Amino acid sequence: MLARRQNWFESWRLFAVLSLALIVLSLWIAGMRQFEVDGVRMVIRFTARTSLLFFCLAFSAAALARLWPNAWTRWQRRNRRYLGVTFAASHGIHAVAIVCFAAMAPTDFMSATSAVSFIFGGVGYAFIVAMAATSFDRTAGAIGPRAWRILHLSGGYYLWFQFMVSFGKRVPDMPLYALFLVPLLAVMALRLIVMASARTPRTVPTG
């Protein structure tokens, strides 16, 4: 019974459960505003935040398991691929809501975006699609471990930067948005600590 229940929180089943929950919650949020533009904008903000959560879980998994090996961090590292693909699904819903927003209120959409946000957001989506597409054994094998590592590392850092800018630019108007930067800075700090400790040569006790 326990093993069966655990299976729902592992691997592709975990992805299925989380993605379904995201779809249901997004529909519920849009439905609270009768699927009008306000509800669609709430879904854009909701999925930006769920994307932040899953991005941070995936991007910190290896560092956390290294620094504090325990049942939770081992689960996180074991499932980081599925947490990463859940991040992509969350951003897929972000994209669908963006298209609905643009179609329903083109003038408001234009004033909420800019050429710069399209370029940086477009590059972000290109990384998300490429990273999600290479998150299967067969596709990862097809590009090889070196290309996979370069893609996933550069994509990870690019998306980290994009989150920092997207949340950070709202801080002057809404200071509480600074709270969204805390997990991002924590994740980067953890990765840097692990990188530094891997480079520091261990002192071998003598005598």
Ligand code: HEM
């Ligand atoms: C071309 C691609 C993209 C477009 C057109 C776009 C559009 C938007 C729009 C219009 C909003 C504001 C919604 C509102 O205030 O009602 C928004 C919010 C946001 N987006 Fe995107 N986005 C794009 C890609 C991305 C990517 C790749 C990321 C992150 C990796 C991202 C992260 C965010 C964040 C953090 C917010 C703020 C949410 C909040 O207020 O809590 N976006 N986006």
